[in-house]
Amino acid sequence: MGEYAAQAKLAVRNAGMRYGDRVALENCSFDVAPNTIVSIVGPSGCGKTTLLWAMSGLHNLTDGQILLDGKPITGPHPDIGLVFQDANLLPWRNLMDNILFPFEIKGQTPDRDWIEHLMERVQLTGFERNFPRELSGGMQQRAAIVRALSLRPSVLLMDEPFGALDAFTRDEMNKLVEEIWMETHTTIVFITHSIEEALFLSDRVVVLSPRPGRVQSEYEIPFERPRTMEIMAGKEAYDLTYRIKGDIYGHQAKKLAEAKG
Amino acid sequence: MSEDGGVVGSDVGKGFQSLSSFGTGGLRTRLEILAIIATAVIVIGGMELALRIFEVPLYILPPPSAIVSALITDFPLILPHLGHTLVVLFSGFAIGAGVGMVLAAVITQFPFAEKIIAPYVLILVTTPMLALVPLLILRFGFGYEPRIIAVALASGPMVMINSATGFRRVDSQKIALARSYGASTLQIFWKVRAPMALPMILVGLMIGAIFGLLTAVGAEMVGGGFGLGNRLTTYSSMIQMPQFFGVVLLLSTLGILIYVIFFFIGKKWASWEA
Numbered sequence: 001m002g003e004y005a006a007q008a009k010l011a012v013r014n015a016g017m018r019y020g021d022r023v024a025l026e027n028c029s030f031d032v033a034p035n036t037i038v039s040i041v042g043p044s045g046c047g048k049t050t051l052l053w054a055m056s057g058l059h060n061l062t063d064g065q066i067l068l069d070g071k072p073i074t075g076p077h078p079d080i081g082l083v084f085q086d087a088n089l090l091p092w093r094n095l096m097d098n099i100l101f102p103f104e105i106k107g108q109t110p111d112r113d114w115i116e117h118l119m120e121r122v123q124l125t126g127f128e129r130n131f132p133r134e135l136s137g138g139m140q141q142r143a144a145i146v147r148a149l150s151l152r153p154s155v156l157l158m159d160e161p162f163g164a165l166d167a168f169t170r171d172e173m174n175k176l177v178e179e180i181w182m183e184t185h186t187t188i189v190f191i192t193h194s195i196e197e198a199l200f201l202s203d204r205v206v207v208l209s210p211r212p213g214r215v216q217s218e219y220e221i222p223f224e225r226p227r228t229m230e231i232m233a234g235k236e237a238y239d240l241t242y243r244i245k246g247d248i249y250g251h252q253a254k255k256l257a258e259a260k261g
Numbered sequence: 262m263s264e265d266g267g268v269v270g271s272d273v274g275k276g277f278q279s280l281s282s283f284g285t286g287g288l289r290t291r292l293e294i295l296a297i298i299a300t301a302v303i304v305i306g307g308m309e310l311a312l313r314i315f316e317v318p319l320y321i322l323p324p325p326s327a328i329v330s331a332l333i334t335d336f337p338l339i340l341p342h343l344g345h346t347l348v349v350l351f352s353g354f355a356i357g358a359g360v361g362m363v364l365a366a367v368i369t370q371f372p373f374a375e376k377i378i379a380p381y382v383l384i385l386v387t388t389p390m391l392a393l394v395p396l397l398i399l400r401f402g403f404g405y406e407p408r409i410i411a412v413a414l415a416s417g418p419m420v421m422i423n424s425a426t427g428f429r430r431v432d433s434q435k436i437a438l439a440r441s442y443g444a445s446t447l448q449i450f451w452k453v454r455a456p457m458a459l460p461m462i463l464v465g466l467m468i469g470a471i472f473g474l475l476t477a478v479g480a481e482m483v484g485g486g487f488g489l490g491n492r493l494t495t496y497s498s499m500i501q502m503p504q505f506f507g508v509v510l511l512l513s514t515l516g517i518l519i520y521v522i523f524f525f526i527g528k529k530w531a532s533w534e535a
């Protein structure tokens with residue numbers, strides 16, 4: 001730790017996770033600087049969810065540790081918000097009761113002004129009394145984001161939050177995350193399968209290798225925000241996409257070659 | 262055991278849905294209501310007419326009008342027996358359902374214990390509790406006790422088997438959500454597991470209540486003395502068929518009432534599932 005721990009919001013240190021004989025994650029180390037967005041990409045099953053759950057304190061690592069502001073994470077932490085792969089709303093509660101769920105669990109009085117502001121920001125005002133099944137997938141995921149932000153966490157962890165959405169809705173949601181970040185500067189760790197999404201959102205992209213997941217490479221994304229279509233369609237973005245894809249698919253090509261002969 | 266409970270449950274669930282079509286407005290439903298009333302009039306009126314035309318004797322099958330008028334005139338005599346039946350049903354059901362729900366909640370937390378207990382619950386579900394009534398009477402006499410025990414034994418396993426199916430529907434993502442906010446085991450139970458199980462619990466309570474009603478009446482027929490079941494044996498032995506069918510009508514009404522009550526509870530508290 002030492003030199004990093006002072007400045008990193010989250011520091012992943014030699015993180016390893018074994019499920020019985022299966023090694024899901026091995027010797028992973030990287031930093032998440034405060035007030036930045038870091039994306040984690042990597043092939044399916046390489047341990048991304050495992051890593052994120054360890055960051056949220058829901059899992060205990062079998063090796064290494066993760067530091068939040070220099071202190072090891074040992075369990076769920078009020079400063080960390082988590083957005084799940086599907087919206088994970090409770091179907092028997094209306095939207096507002098879903099958003100108030102964390103406050104109910106913690107026995108805290110909700111900050112109504114803040115929640116109202118968030119609802120407006122994600123354009124859900126007027127849907128407070130609706131039940132999840134009455135809303136589109138995008139709206140549900142927006143409500144899940146409001147729920148995660150309602151406690152004003154300083155870190156927001158998002159596990160492929162838009163993976164199940166169509167391409168247009170996904171673009172809108174990415175724009176929304178950017179807007180929210182520009183307003184709050186919340187540190188965000190974002191897992192995705194989409195390199196395009198990672199480039200649009202992040203200050204840094206961490207590429208994990210196939211299982212057991214290790215940090216294969218890291219990229220700084222230097223574009224300023226808000227990121228326009230021109231930036232994202234430019235040469236620099238193209239080159240980054242090419243290199244990241246090379247890292248991911250290169251691995252697969254190698255594996256294929258090994259399997260063949 | 263989960264299969265049994267689940268299958269019974271989902272069928273009743275569909276029943277809930279078909280009944281819910283009553284609620285919606287519009288021309289189609291008005292036509293439907295008209296058709297329902299018309300069918301009832303034709304069936305009941307047709308029965309009345311046929312029984313009178315063919316001069317079917319009263320002791321074989323009385324016409325609907327005779328049944329209703331017998332029920333009305335003898336109602337003061339029948340009312341105390343209705344009271345007895347309701348006491349037996351309510352107490353037996355409350356005990357059976359309470360124990361059933363608690364056992365289901367506890368047992369589903371320990372899959373190992375569940376495997377051990379499952380066969381016994383299945384035996385309880387499949388054994389007609391009526392068969393035990395004579396035995397219970399030997400032990401507890403002719404009062405309320407044997408009947409209440411029989412009702413509890415009949416409804417409890419039904420409630421338990423369905424509630425267990427509900428509690429077993431754990432969603433690890435939703436539990437993780439609660440845990441990520443630091444929820445305790447108790448909070449996870451009341452705020453995640455229980456609401457998630459509620460639709461199945463309600464189905465179990467409804468089936469349990471109807472089984473309880475059947476068992477209460479059966480036990481009263483065996484146990485003598487008082488209760489609507491006792492009225493059935495008395496009226497049939499005295500060949501008072503209009504009164505007999507009047508009581509049968511009353512019992513069907515009770516059964517339908519149970520269904521309707523749970524339908525509306527389900528609509529209010531478990532409609533998120535539909």
Ligand SMILES: Nc1ncnc2c1ncn2[C@@H]1O[C@H](COP(=O)(O)OP(=O)(O)OP(=O)(O)O)[C@@H](O)[C@H]1O
Binds near residue numbers: 022045046048050051
């Ligand atoms: N509870 C568990 N028990 C056993 N093995 C597990 C468990 N959770 C995850 N694994 C295994 O660990 C590995 C990593 O899983 P993880 O869910 O973290 O991958 P992922 O990168 O999030 O995949 P995806 O992109 O498909 O979501 C997988 O091989 C998975 O089978």
Ligand SMILES: [Mg+2]
Binds near residue numbers: 049050
């Ligand atoms: Mg995953």
